[in-house]
Amino acid sequence: MPEPKRILIVGAGLAGASAAATLRENGYDGEVTVLGAEAHRPYELPPLSKKILLGEADEPDWVRGEGFWAAHEADLRSGTSATRIDLGARVVSDGRGGRHSYDRLLLATGSHPRALPVPGTDIPGVYALRTLDDALALRAAFAGSPRVVVVGTGWIGTEAAAAARHHGADVTLVDMLPGPLWSLGPQISGVFADLHSEHGVQWRLGSGIERVTGGPGGVAGVRLADGTELPADVVLIAVGAAPRVGLAHAAGLELADEGGLTVDATLRTSAPDVYAAGDIAAQWHPRYGRRIRVEHWANAKNQGTHVAANLLGGSEPYERSPYFFTDQYDLGCEYRGIADPSTDELVVRGDLGKREFIAFWLRDGRVQAAMNVNMWDDGDALQSLVDGDVTVTVDQLREGDLAALG
Known part of the structure; x- marks a missing residue:
């Protein structure tokens, strides 16, 4: 498959910007254009509900430094929304009257907050x-x-x-x-x-x-x-949030029953040379043997980074398990994997009352997800347990050497 001369990315959030940055940092010298609806340059979302709301920062974590995009000749079009995709002509139109041709297209349009269907939500405040x-x-x-x-x-x-x-x-x-x-x-x-x-x-x-x-x-x-x-x-x-799939749907791309845009293991959509990453991507995940859609920060960043190689002709599946974190008052935690608490067995290592513990969700003797709360020494071991195909017991999770289990 020949290397594309023109890559167009619709969405300048973490997924789209990570893909663009990775393309340039890995030496791709063709055209890279990124259309982003917001006036700001690309940034990460987690600080919005954490450091910025708390007043500990006035700026988010930017995806790259202010001069990166110009220095790497990536055409970042902030404040520019895509309005139509013509798959046959391989052209995307924008709200400013522009038309952008592509050889490969990445859709990374993210999510929007779900509306509450009751009167009064348009009131100031x-x-x-x-x-x-x-x-x-x-x-x-x-x-x-x-x-x-x-x-x-x-x-x-x-x-x-x-x-x-x-x-x-x-x-x-x-x-x-x-x-x-x-x-x-x-x-x-x-x-x-x-x-x-x-x-x-x-x-x-x-x-x-x-x-x-x-x-x-x-x-x-x-x-x-x-x-x-x-x-x-x-x-x-x-x-909650809903994936922004209107543009893709209008273009005739296949949507998933789970919500989002249907993509295969490599993040390729139902149309030739069109990929999707981040919140909108309902991916067939090799690790889970089913389609999943993840809205967390790490997924957007990692999928954006991963898809860059596939935009250039690669065919590697995306296999990372989901990850997210939260900080609330004096509690910090990380969560890895996907669990079904309604059916999976909860195993707790540590003390729930003191809010210093690791929670495991166990199914058929295998760890589906792990959540460490105010305990920070076992991150690699937890990742290995979530990702590894190993059988463990409840007693091993509660008392054993976690590093040895994975």
Whole structure:
């Protein structure tokens, strides 16, 4: 397969920017064009809900230094949204009237915050958190110790709640689910519930939202389905994200039942010479023998880096297991793998009450996922256990030498 002369990347987030940077750093000297909707140069998302919301930083972690793109002759078009893909002509149109031909195309359009389908979410004082501008606006809103209602108790919701408490705000977390981070199962959810309660967060769990109240002057509160009114000066909607697949769908690319854009193990889509990476990629994963879609930072970075070689004609499958991390108050943790807490056996090494432990999810004697909380010495061993095809026992995980098991 001949090396392409023109590579076009739609999406200037971590996946797309990592691919572009890797192409140049590995010596590719053809044309590289990156279309990005945001005015900012490419950056990483995790600091938005962590350092920036906390006030510990005013800038995110940039994908590369400010002069990198010009120095490496990568044509970064910030503030430029793709509007149409013509697969037959191999041309992408943008919102400024530009037309971009390609030999290989990478779609890395990321995700957008899911909307809450109730009245009032357009009232001033209602926020979402996805971009740098979102994070700076929300941090400013937290100033002055306002009353904050966070709708959604996933990673963004709980991290934002911790940041709001750091700024002295009164915080209430609301969700239909029985506890925060419920996807980890009730025991681990309980650890995070206790953590936030100890820091003064109030809960309204198992409850739906009827509407956000207020008017042109600003938000007044949140009305629950049972009629309870929660007063609020700031409301954050954090009910998950949805992959941006409209552009791909309109072009006729195959979408996955799991959500996202169907790609094979090499991140190639259903169309010739078109690839996808990051949040939108619903990949057939060789390690799991099924299609998965991962929205976390490490996946975007690693898939972007990996796909660069395949854009040049390679055919290597992407085989990394998912990874993410969180920092909330004095709790830090890392999670590796994919578990099903509803069926997998939870094995705990350490002390849940002290919030110093490793949680393993075990299926048929093999570790599906591992989560280390405030314990940092066994990261490599945990990765080996998640990635390795080794059989272990509950006692070995609780008391054994983890490095020797993998």
